[in-house]
Amino acid sequence: MANYIFDGTMTGLLCCVFRAFKFKEFDVLVTSKQNCQSGLFDENITVESNQEHANRVWSGLKSFNSNVGLRNFYYAFLSEQEEVFQHLFNFCIYCFHSSESIDRNYGHPDVLAISKWAKQVGREKHRMEAFVRFKKSKDALFISLVNPDFNVLPLIQAHFIARYKDQKWLIYDEKRNFGIYYDLKTIHNVHMDVYEVDNKIEVGSSQSFNIELDPEEILYDQLWKDYFKSVNIASRKNLKLHIQYVPKRYWRYMNEKTV
Incomplete structure (x- = not known):
């Protein structure tokens, strides 16, 4: 299995999605450089950040998702959790393979996980503003x-x-x-x-x-x-x-x- 290693930024994560579609690699592990622990038989691929590639992926997400869905995506990313990076990558693959908006399909594990993490980040935002x-x-x-x-x-x-x-x-x-x-x-x-x-x-x-x-x-x-x-x-x-x-x-x- 391919293991995409990125720099931990939103740009880097979106570039992983760009590469996945470029090379038709969808069964992929996504890991930030800070927490890279690949398996013995994984194929490690370092994905460099490219703003142009990231912008193309983000524009695509904007076409398929509501403002709430995009906000949840960004909030979840700010959780900085490795498991969330994988959910976000999987969400993008699912989104671009679908013919309609899927950001409220909470029966899908990645959509549900992103929603839950976004709520936690939103709660932390509210408390920081208050305290x-x-x-x-x-x-x-x-x-x-x-x-x-x-x-x-x-x-x-x-x-x-x-x-x-x-x-x-x-x-x-x-x-x-x-x-x-x-x-x-x-x-x-x-x-x-x-x-x-x-x-x-x-x-x-x-x-x-x-x-x-x-x-x-x-x-x-x-x-x-x-x-x-x-x-x-x-x-x-x-x-x-x-x-x-x-x-x-x-x-x-x-x-x-x-x-």
Whole structure:
């Protein structure tokens, strides 16, 4: 069996589909370079990314799928799961061999799997939009370090542009070592040494930045904690329900959860 190895990008995955149709190879394993573990008798084929080939495949998918189907495809890809890459490849083969739209045929295992993963990524997107907290640096840059389960930064940037259009901000993904920086006009992808940033200056323990913070940041941090404490009704505390809606892994982003 052929084993297509790609660079882990959407472009690379779509190029695997392009090659499959070019050489009529449809019974194929798809693996990213980062997690390549081929079998003893597999034929390893490295598929190079080609934007033109990827665009042709994506245009074809747009012709056969609804906007919801395309969104689910993209969301599922951002899960970064090896099994999902295979489902996405199989979905493309199934799609181009069909004469009608199949993105809602949940009886098909690949369509169902993509839908399930898309929901998980969508849930993570929603929670990041709800729980991200910023700290203001001395140069008026608002910074937040995050560590989401899935690669949702491309999905949340529109939300934060709309909400904080008049502020410069940076949301940095510690796990994937890249961030999105808004300069009041456009979004930039940035890379930096997160261990130098998340180190010395501590305001609580939710997020720490080795960056000179605005002198009023500590004050605003404490004001928010006092507000949260004042509106909280201790006698009605339901920790089990609270964790259901705000899982503990998100508490590190929230000022009110620090001492």
